[in-house]
Amino acid sequence: MRVGLLSREYPPDVYGGAGVHVEFLARELRRLVDLEVHCWGEVTPREKSEGVLRHRPWSALDGGNDALRTFSVDLSMAGALAGRDLVHSHTWYANLAGHVAKLLHGVPHVMTAHSLEPLRPWKAEQLGGGYALSSWAERTAIEAADAVIAVSAAMRADVLDCYPALDPARVHVVHNGIDTTLYRPDPGTDALARVGLDPDRPYVLFVGRITRQKGVPHLLRAVRDIDPAAQVVLCAGAPDTPEIDREFRELFEELSRARDGVHWIPRMLPRPEVIQLLTHATVFVCPSVYEPLGIVNLEAMACGTPVVASRVGGIPEVVEDGRTGVLVPVDEGAENDKNDNDDNDDNDDNDESFAKGLARALDAVIGDPAAARRMGEAGRERAVDEFGWDAVARRTVRLYEEILEQA
Structure with missing residues (x-):
């Protein structure tokens, strides 16, 4: 079986959970199928020999809207997929490539939904009018795809809610995975x-x-009130917009004035350093207001660290409340970050409630080292037993086979 895997992110250019997913899924798929990876960037001779083909936006669009530049990459990918039996796209950055390849080459298109544009309206801050284009590309691809993979049951429900024209029989749940030999x-x-x-x-x-x-402003407000003995480490970079960057910096400066031991690392650290930080953390925190699954929670669990996370999306399918961590309800105001950016008194009250809930959960874990240790051990066990990438790849290939049999 000859498969084309389509993604914006691929090592060394990985900055989010979708890129991590593609990196490890590709590694395992190579053992099972004839795999060709199409991604962004400049290809090296070694990569080409390994079946990695990189594509760049058309130079004529330099300085243009990012969505248009993305579409130019998608057309380049689609044109290079002749000879593949099936194509599999990840995120809106590559969905249009999969859809065009389906039409051009007459092959099935499988797409994995890592997030959904209708549930991320704040992206309009980043993309401007390009958000309408990214939304169109996702809708066009998802409604015509032969199969849609959702990374959690909650994500499957979101897919069907956002795209009611989609046949539920075409939406399959295959959870994200974790390499527990690497993350340990x-x-x-x-x-x-x-x-x-x-x-x-x-x-x-x-x-x-x-x-x-990712709910970072909620976290910065929450940690103002936690045990003053606790240090705070923020490995946080790649701000979406100048506005969110400015908000983060103001809150960080306010936090730094209020307590000591606050550390901000604004760059992407090498994976071994992240693993060390995860290993020795007293608690890992994930305050997302929207999270289809949250690979980073799996990474923390695999390193034996308890997790405090918001009870949203697919997170409860990963973090077992009271056993591997603590889940904090996201009140209506914080969840409204998904829907609009308007400020009102009700939202402020709910945001404050969410921040206080995070603070209470963090203090509970920090204040009970024995319970934290038990949670960390249980998290490692759960990551090993239920989320291995080899199992993810086998489930994915079984879906490929089913689609090809029906074609």
């Missing part, structure tokens, strides 16, 4: 020393992009 407790501490952490004090860790989706 690391006793080393050199990465902690480079950050400047005090080894005798507990610390709360966040790893993620500075976006409204």
